[in-house]
Amino acid sequence: MKKTILLFVSVILFSTMLFANEKLYSFIGVQASPSIFNNTIAPSLAMKYGKQSKDMRTSIALGYGQNGDNAYQTLIVQMDTGVLTQKFKDIAFKPYIGGSFGVIQHKNKKLMEGNDKGFLYGFNMGLSYVVNNNMDFDLGYRFLKTTKMKELNNVNDLSLSMHYFY
DSSP, X not given: OHHHHHHHHHHHHHHHHHTTTSOOXXXXXXXXXXXXXXXXXXXXXXXXXXXXXXXXXXXXXXXXXXXXXXXXXXXXXXXXXXXXXXXXXXXXXXXXXXXXXXXXXXXXXXXXSSOEEEEEXXXXXXXXXXXXXXXXXXXXXXXXXXXXXXXXXXXXEEEEEEEEEO
C-alpha cells in the first residue's frame, strides 16, 4: 500500500511539473456521490487534494462507500482538462473531461471472505461552477472499469465536489 500511495503522490508531483510555467493553485476538497456497482447503489465520501492550472487539474482522492454488506475503499488519481475554454471564458460554469486511475478494495460479506483488491481506470466529465477565487463546486460523472477483481467489474459515480483553493 505504501508503494501505491508513493506512486500516486509521484503522479501528482509529475503532473505539476508539466505546467511549471503556469501558475498553479493547490486545493483540498470533499466529494459525495452515489456509486453504482454490482447492481448496488452505495453512498460514498472522499477527501481530495490537488493542483490546478488555468487549463488542467490533477487530484488524488481517498474514498469510502458502503451499502449493507457491500463496502469499498478507493484511492484515485483524476486528471481533467477544460473544454470549450474560450466559449466559457467569461462564464462561471466550466465544462471538463478527463481520465482516472487508481486502486480499489471491495468487500461483500455475503459472497466472499476477505477483501477483493484490484485496479481501476476510466474517464470522467463534468461541469465546475466557480464561486470565487477560493472555491468552486463540481458536478461530475465518472465511469471506472476494474481489473484483477473477482466480484466487481465497474463503478459509476455521479459526484458533487467542493474545492477550496489556497
